[in-house]
Amino acid sequence: MNAPVEAARAASTAYGASIAIRNLSVTYSNGFTAVRDASFALDPGTICALVGVNGSGKSTIFKAIMGFVKPSAGEVRLCGFPVDEALKKNIVAYVPQSEDVDWNFPVLVETVVMMGRYGHMNFLRMPSRADRYKVDEALERVGMSAYRDRQIGELSGGQKKRVFLARSLAQEGRIILLDEPFTGIDVKTEAAIIGLLRELRAAGHLMLVSTHNLGSVPDFCDRVVLLNRTVLAAGPTAEVFTQDNLERAFGGVLRNFKLGGRALHDDDDARHVTVLTDDERPLVFYGDRTRQGSDGH
Amino acid sequence: MTELVAELLVPFSYNYMLKAMWVSALVGGVCAFLSAYLMLKGWSLMGDALAHSIVPGVAAAYILGAPFAIGAFFAGILASLGMNFVKQQTRLREDAVIGLVFTTLFALGLLMASIWPTAVSIQTIVLGNILAIADEDVVQVAAIAGVSLAIMALIWKDLMVTFFDESHARSIGLNTTLLKVIFFTLLSACTVAALQTVGACLVIAMVVTPGATAYLLTDRFGRLIIISVALGVSTSFVGAYVSYFLDGATGGVIVTLQTLLFLVAFYFAPKHGLIAARRRRLAATEAAA
Ligand SMILES: Nc1ncnc2c1ncn2[C@@H]1O[C@H](COP(=O)(O)OP(=O)(O)OP(=O)(O)O)[C@@H](O)[C@H]1O
Ligand SMILES: [Mg+2]
Numbered sequence A: 001m002n003a004p005v006e007a008a009r010a011a012s013t014a015y016g017a018s019i020a021i022r023n024l025s026v027t028y029s030n031g032f033t034a035v036r037d038a039s040f041a042l043d044p045g046t047i048c049a050l051v052g053v054n055g056s057g058k059s060t061i062f063k064a065i066m067g068f069v070k071p072s073a074g075e076v077r078l079c080g081f082p083v084d085e086a087l088k089k090n091i092v093a094y095v096p097q098s099e100d101v102d103w104n105f106p107v108l109v110e111t112v113v114m115m116g117r118y119g120h121m122n123f124l125r126m127p128s129r130a131d132r133y134k135v136d137e138a139l140e141r142v143g144m145s146a147y148r149d150r151q152i153g154e155l156s157g158g159q160k161k162r163v164f165l166a167r168s169l170a171q172e173g174r175i176i177l178l179d180e181p182f183t184g185i186d187v188k189t190e191a192a193i194i195g196l197l198r199e200l201r202a203a204g205h206l207m208l209v210s211t212h213n214l215g216s217v218p219d220f221c222d223r224v225v226l227l228n229r230t231v232l233a234a235g236p237t238a239e240v241f242t243q244d245n246l247e248r249a250f251g252g253v254l255r256n257f258k259l260g261g262r263a264l265h266d267d268d269d270a271r272h273v274t275v276l277t278d279d280e281r282p283l284v285f286y287g288d289r290t291r292q293g294s295d296g297h
Numbered sequence B: 001m002t003e004l005v006a007e008l009l010v011p012f013s014y015n016y017m018l019k020a021m022w023v024s025a026l027v028g029g030v031c032a033f034l035s036a037y038l039m040l041k042g043w044s045l046m047g048d049a050l051a052h053s054i055v056p057g058v059a060a061a062y063i064l065g066a067p068f069a070i071g072a073f074f075a076g077i078l079a080s081l082g083m084n085f086v087k088q089q090t091r092l093r094e095d096a097v098i099g100l101v102f103t104t105l106f107a108l109g110l111l112m113a114s115i116w117p118t119a120v121s122i123q124t125i126v127l128g129n130i131l132a133i134a135d136e137d138v139v140q141v142a143a144i145a146g147v148s149l150a151i152m153a154l155i156w157k158d159l160m161v162t163f164f165d166e167s168h169a170r171s172i173g174l175n176t177t178l179l180k181v182i183f184f185t186l187l188s189a190c191t192v193a194a195l196q197t198v199g200a201c202l203v204i205a206m207v208v209t210p211g212a213t214a215y216l217l218t219d220r221f222g223r224l225i226i227i228s229v230a231l232g233v234s235t236s237f238v239g240a241y242v243s244y245f246l247d248g249a250t251g252g253v254i255v256t257l258q259t260l261l262f263l264v265a266f267y268f269a270p271k272h273g274l275i276a277a278r279r280r281r282l283a284a285t286e287a288a289a
Helices: A003-015 A058-065 A083-088 A109-115 A129-141 A157-171 A187-202 A214-220 A243-250 B002-013 B015-040 B044-053 B055-064 B068-089 B094-115 B122-127 B135-164 B166-171 B176-198 B209-217 B221-245 B250-268 B274-288
Strands: A019-027 A033-042 A046-051 A073-078 A092-095 A175-179 A206-210 A223-227 A231-236 A255-260 A272-277 A283-286 A289-292
Touching: A019 A058, A033 A058, A033 A073, A033 A223, A033 A231, A046 A058, A046 A187, A046 A214, A058 A073, A058 A175, A058 A206, A073 A083, A092 A157, A092 B166, A109 A129, A109 A157, A109 B135, A129 A157, A157 A187, A187 A206, A187 A214, A214 A283, A223 A243, A231 A243, A243 A272, B002 B015, B002 B221, B015 B044, B015 B135, B015 B176, B015 B209, B015 B221, B015 B250, B044 B055, B044 B068, B044 B094, B044 B176, B055 B068, B055 B094, B068 B094, B068 B135, B068 B176, B135 B166, B135 B176, B166 B176, B176 B250, B209 B221, B209 B250, B221 B250, B250 B274
Parallel strands: A046 A206, A046 A223, A092 A175, A175 A206
Antiparallel strands: A019 A033, A019 A073, A223 A231, A255 A272, A272 A283, A283 A289
């Protein structure tokens, strides 16, 4: 690891870009307990995947981190602060699920990215030259400079995602939450986003990414939290992202293909291939080694 | 010729007309400001509901001899709370809830006015009459509109983020609940003010039409607000002026003007207008041919 990266990492460790969730339970107003007794902790310079079936409580965990739902038990601490305090300090950036955005809202791409800077401005939200520069830079990094004057509804799905990613870059939140950033985008945009997340990791940011894209998890996530209304397993990807754990997390929901022997090759090699897939890119176990199918289905 | 000019300048020589024109303009401006937000969230009918719900409050204020704005304001808050309560306790959709609450309160207002007929002219509330506005009412209306305008000018960006993306607004440390409470308080207050100029029936136009027109003309929210306020101020000022020659019905004139401008934008808007869309489609077919 080179020196500047180490320095950046040390600097943000000083701030401690951490998430600590202890014995968190969330009960909605209809009495349904979506998350029960969940605990995990994450350190700076980490990309962590949040993986689980539909309704396993991924978005609920995000809502708890953003203070939208109050825990019925347990607590969430961000960089050591309680949620409300952490939000006031502009520590968390949030990249929303596409379905949650009003695409008809009359704002331009550059205005959306500028919203990332509001927390750094005075109460009148007058952008300084530095703010404008950060916006330009963020747009440049996600490759959206050419689209800055577009109304946000006039973009493709992948471009929309990149705009909100740019906003989180401009915000310079030490913790970045991404709710299903890979749904409905092509492999190229996905690779670009993953590249960006890696850069942010090197700079010491902490990213929590919910995804159904099992295939690419081992590719870019250092840690995984497996969720099914509670934490089934949490830890380094190599330890947690195993076939056994995934089958436990997904139960019968996951498509599971086992190919072996002569179905796979024309010799007597006894090893077999297991393909696990949720809805997007499949995860392939060859024998007992973890590999991922990087070229699609 | 000079006679015609002299005739046209007559309204400016009457104190009550001057008052009516600038008060209308002020109210029109602040309502237009709010309309920019209401229209985007699909809350347009909320303005209408509030205006009608306020009627019993105004009636009660007249009966008790209290300033009308206070009665109206409490009725407005009561209506908002009522709508929230019914919505939380039932599975009814927003439009049904709004409809239920506002017709109930409006009926109550009519009932009160018919039981104490001398106490209040219901027509004044329903139709408004800025030309006959009393001096102390001018002070109330101007204060409400002025203060609201000042607050909106300070927090318009925070409100924009809150309404566009509430999770992001929270993540930059904004108190989104407080911002929404402020917004709806201002809306209640301005509905009260607009009641005086255009009446309960037409308040809805004041808090929808200018924003809707501006929406057709720009994709930038900042400009949308400027255009909307400009439309609100000018139509209200001109409307009050013209109503001098038509003997009253200020509300009708103002709203007619606003609707005319909406139609102009609807056809001629450079990007989102009907003609522009047709021209683009034509160009596309020609290019393809
Ligand atoms: N506002 C709410 N009121 C009541 N129950 C809710 C509410 N929001 C979510 N739930 C329930 O909580 C559970 C967890 O939902 P959540 O949105 O966290 O799932 P998720 O893991 O994000 O799923 P997905 O993969 O579909 O996005 C679900 O069973 C859902 O029905
Ligand atoms: Mg979800």
